[in-house]
Amino acid sequence: MKKLTLIVAFSMLLQLAFAGGLLTNYNQSAQYIRMLSRNAALEIDAVFYNPAGLVKMEDGWHFAFYSQTILQTRDIDTQFPTLNSGHYTGETTIPVYPDIYAVYKKNNWAYSIGIGPIGGGGTAEFAGGIPTLEIPFSLIPGQLSGLGQIDPALAVTSYDLDMALEASSTFWGIQLGASYAVNDQFSFYGGLRLMPSTNKYDGAIRNIQLNGVDAATWLNGASGQVNGFAGQASAGADLMYGTASTMQPVIDAGYGTATLADLENGGVIDATTRAQIEGGLQLIGVPQAQINVMNALQVQGTYSAAGDELTSTATLLSGTAQTLAGTATQVGDKEVKTKQKGMGFTPIIGFNYSPNNDWTFALKYEFETKLTLENETEVDDMGLFPDGAESSNDIPAILTTGIGYRGLDWLEAQLSFNMYFDKGVDYGNNIRYSTLGEQVHRDIESNYTELALGLQFNVAENFAFSVGGMRSKNGVTPQYQSDFSYSNSSYTLAGGIMWNITDKLTFDAGVANTMYEDDTVTFTHAGIGSYDETYAKTTISMSAGISYSIF
Template sequence: MKKIALLAFAAGLGFAFAGGVDNKTNLNQGYMRNPSRNTETLRPEAVFYNIGGTAFMNDGLYFELGNQFVLKNYADKLDGQKFEDDENVYFYPNAEVVYKKDNWAAFFGFGVFGGGGTLDYSDGTGLTSLALKQGMASAVKAKVTAAVMAGKLPLAQSQAYAQKLLEQLSSHSLEVYSVQLGEILGASYKINDMVSVAAAGRFMHGEQNITLKCDGLKSVNGGSSKIGYESNGYGFGGIFGVHIKPWNTLDVGIQYQTITKLKYKYDDLTGAYASSFLNADEGDNFKNDLPAVLNLGVGYTFFDKLNASMSFNYYFNKQATIESPIDRSEYDYDDSWEIALGADYRLNEQLSFGTGFSYGKQGAKSDVNNVFSPVLDNFVIGAGVEYSPVKLVTISGSAMYCKYFSEDYKKAGYTMELSKDVVMLALGVTVKPF
């Protein structure tokens, strides 16, 4: 069973909407409204997408809170049988604080940079099902043969009984939780009316948990039907940005996020068989780095009301070490990229609208992908509204539809069709006391 099981479990655990293999682009509710964010200079969300732009914000103190609601369906299909996760995510928060004075700005941000929630496969996945059936086949065969030899089971019924018994013993559920939270702290400086520079540090702390429940495992798992692990990891990286404003209506944003090296430690193993299955003990480590990212953007403002922009993100997946939590083997993802176009229109002092779309080319291969959370090329479109009931408060609401293109994933002689559908909704509020 272990060979196939390794393939089933050994996947990076990226959820929600990922621009790269695991890097998140939906860091703020503003991304739902308009996915082209890399020239932001008006809102606190610049903390996530264009830190150099904070130096061009209006003077004052900004507080922003937001939350996303991720409605998702992840699926894999093997031999005509479909395995699905429909566990929605209702708490996906972000927070930003910016203080801008003259040529300086200081800022803080909190958000979900990787992972993002729970996957609940009530019938497991295609590969976990295959692993359990193959692992239990010999035991079922021996039990059926003994029943036939003892005269307790007619030979003509043995095949049907064996299949029924195998289905019962391999029936299982799988729950996966993964999240990488981060805090950004930094500052920016406007050198002159055309150029600003910025730097920030980002502290990351991640958690990964997996629990597989199968009654058929009791005989090899100390009488327990559960096997799994809990792990935590920490890392630190840097963010550097430059914002260029050749003239008042043109914005160019350049930002580089360094690789964040994350080393996870197994804090707790569940089940007597867990140590053997994982080839690890409590206290051992595995790596799951968050790749470096280059963010580029250009935007132009027409008639002081309409801002149109284009953003490009490139993810250096090959630089990162992403290991299987099972056997510490490395995944060989290619680099990935996405391009976005969008516009924001201010109708008046109280009301503005935004919309945009993006296309993402992921770094998965036919034999390198994620059974739990498929890494798929995608097209997304979003729209939203911002409303200021009073001068110092802005309320925002937005929605985004993500169209993923299903792909075949080939492993150990088997082919699985991976697919997913995601709709995201978001709410946010910005307060500027002065």
């Protein structure tokens, strides 16, 4: 049985981006959840979305705290024919997803800090596992089909197992920076994001069964029975060779061309010996009519050939018994429990142009984050997480642009565009193919992009509601997709409210629903042929928070 690559399964399952590219979380404020477009923001969440625009805030201290509750479901439907069930579901629930911002603005300068989960932030649970990890077990009945030919009682008709995967991840972003206004129109930003990152993996494959019996127990029992059959075949071979040897003196005496009847009539052998020889030939399938015309040489050759065949059978059965016993050692309970830690750094630059009070044009570039994670392993029954080993988990660079319009008292509009430079990151090989011994690279055809429009309607001096829509388009190829990790293009709709409780205190709340497009990929498995696998996903995000200013 092929070694299960749980390490990659877990690391891929941790790609929990919710609103953003393949790896990045772009949902970093309650305002974003209610509008989906904040790249031209001039409020406190501009710390993340438009940091160069922070110079437009009033002089003083500004603080904000937001939290989201995120519910995500991932559904996998496969047509692989030997699985007990082709449907698998993964659940991710994040009750608290916090963002904290602080800004100090004085004259032409603004100094800011932002803290939030820039990647991950939750736990992915696949209570029933995923197809790739179950497929090797589902193939066992077919791989052992020959046992039914040895003995019908050894036929394998079913398998079962308990499999659970849980992977949690938090890539914190601690962003520090300064914004400077050259004049009333132009401002710039320079900053650095520290990214202390932790992944935790906890997985187990237990209670593997064949024909409703513990797999190891069943395989060891079958091994014993097959080994017994091997012994019987070996004993039969000895009997065949022994009978063949009894014909040698007859042949040496010059009776090699004589039939058994001739030998008995000539007194060379007696009736009992003749009956025993004929009975043995009948047992190995020689019809009586043929026996009647066989001479001594042919009889000896037939017994010798039967002995050779039984010897070969004995060898084959003995090898099968050893294989069964060896397989039994591989189907015991397996557990993995480890975590990975590392630190990454992301330089960030930004530019803001406000030709007047009505219009804002913003640009931000986040450089690629080089991130290396080191294993801290507690349990590793499969030898997949060597303690102290390192792995790369780079985050792609991001270019964001935004246009904001505030020319009407009752309306604010923002248009945002994001590009995630996924083509600059190596996502490795597709693990579904790797389990089959094939090397297929997870290619990126084009960079991930997002286009969003947000509208805020100021229905009262201190109250507003907002709506937003976003189109997210991935650039992955079919070679990228698998049950370990997949990306779906999507549409997102959002809505929410803003309430200025006082001149210094503001409450924001929103909800966003992401509707992903199903993606069907065709795989090919040796001995099975082509089959389809469909990947689906749903995400609902709810957020609320407050901001407070000290002028």
